[in-house]
Amino acid sequence: MELRIMRYFVAVAEAGSVSEAARRVHVTQPALSRQLRAWERELRLTLFDRRDGRLELSAAGREFLPVVRDVLQRADAARAAAESLAAGRLVxxxxxxxxxxxxxxxxxxxxxxxxxxxxxxxxxxxxxxxxxxxxxxxxxxxxxxxxxxxxxxxxxxxLPLWAYVPPEHPWTARDSVSLDELAEQPLVVLDPTFGPRRLLDQALADRRLAPAELVECGNAQVAQALTAAGRGVAVVSDDPRFDLHPLRINRPGHDDLSxxxxxxxxxxxxxxxxxxxxxxxxxxxxxxxxxxx
Structure with a gap:
């Protein structure tokens, strides 16, 4: 089933005559008529009723027309996508x-x-x-x-790894906290599958520090919510929520955790x-x- 013949079919359906359709698709009228009749035989469908030199869609043709239009639209989209791909563009x-x-x-x-x-x-x-x-x-x-x-x-x-504290925490007047101070606090942290948690664990191990208490969770926003509820200092990399105060985490002799x-x-x-x-x-x-x- 060729796309070219499908386009001929749509052209005749829209023009209402073979001669006008032939002009639109740039083929001769006899060639267009011949190919449409061959296509009807292939499909075993009568797509047009031929009356007084004009073509009108048959009942089958009216039902088949939107199917053909959908196929042509998808083909045009596929061609456009292929052209974009060939040109190195992202679709x-x-x-x-x-x-x-x-x-x-x-x-x-x-x-x-x-x-x-x-x-x-x-x-x-x-x-x-x-x-x-x-x-x-x-x-x-x-x-x-x-x-x-x-x-x-x-x-x-x-991007910094943040220590988040609630508004009433004594550290809200500061913009940073040392790793040693942080280890003395209950910490709300992500589980070890997350990069920020692994970074914190490594920094604590390098300083031979063990947190006073760890509360683990699997979501950074939930970690901040637990801090807002007073369960500890959240150590995460995401943007602040729940009016929490962010603090950079200092490491003696190194850059801040990031x-x-x-x-x-x-x-x-x-x-x-x-x-x-x-x-x-x-x-x-x-x-x-x-x-x-």
Whole structure:
């Protein structure tokens, strides 16, 4: 079933005559009539009633017309997508990142997209799982660990790991807290599958510190909610909620505890140049949203 014949059928249905349809699709009238009759025989359908030199859609033709139009529309969309792919443009953009990164970074970034940007989708996956998604069809991953050299990457931002306290806490007059002080407090932390938790654990181990008490949870917003409820100091990397006060975490002899975000993509991707441009835009967005990054 050829798309060309389908277009002829639609042209005749819309024009109401073979001669006008032939003019529109740039073929001769006899050739158009011959091909339509052959197509009707192939389909074993009478698509037109022929009366007084004019063609009118038969009952079957009227029901078949929207089906053919849908096929042609899908074919045109497929052709446009193929042309975009061949030109190295992105039609769709699948981004894999952790839930916190999706909420605080990716979603606000996608809100800046315009009609000429690719259609974005997101996949919740952090760390190695996000890199695995690149192998299975994601276009871009945003991760906190150093990317393997085999991938193309861009450093997006260096973001603090925050210690959050409620408004009535004595530390609200400060903008930072030492790791030693933090270890003396009950801490609300994410489970060890999260990068911020692993970073905190390593920093405490380097100082040979053991927290007084740990409350574990699997969601950064829930961690802040527990802090707002007075259950301890939340140590997370996401943006503040519940009117909590953020404190940077000092390490003697080192920089403050921080998370580095990297955008990663396959250098062999058909739209690698376009992905590089997206990563540059995302980096500029991060620097504007987090000026000290």
């Amino acid at each position: 769709n953009l699948a981004i894999a990142a952790s839930p916190t990164t999706l909420t605080d970074v990716i979603a606000p970034f996608l809100a800046t997209f315009g009609p000429d940007d690719p259609m974005p989708t997101v996949q919740e996956a952090g760390g190695q799982a996000a890199l695995d998604r690149l192998e299975r069809g994601a276009d871009l991953a945003v991760i906190t660990q150093r990317p393997p050299d085999s991938w193309s990457s861009r450093t997006l931002a260096v 998370i580095t975000l990297h955008a990663v993509w396959n250098p062999a991707h058909h739209a690698a140049v376009a992905l590089s441009d997206v990563a540059d835009r995302l980096r500029a967005f991060c620097h504007a949203r987090y000026p000290q990054s």
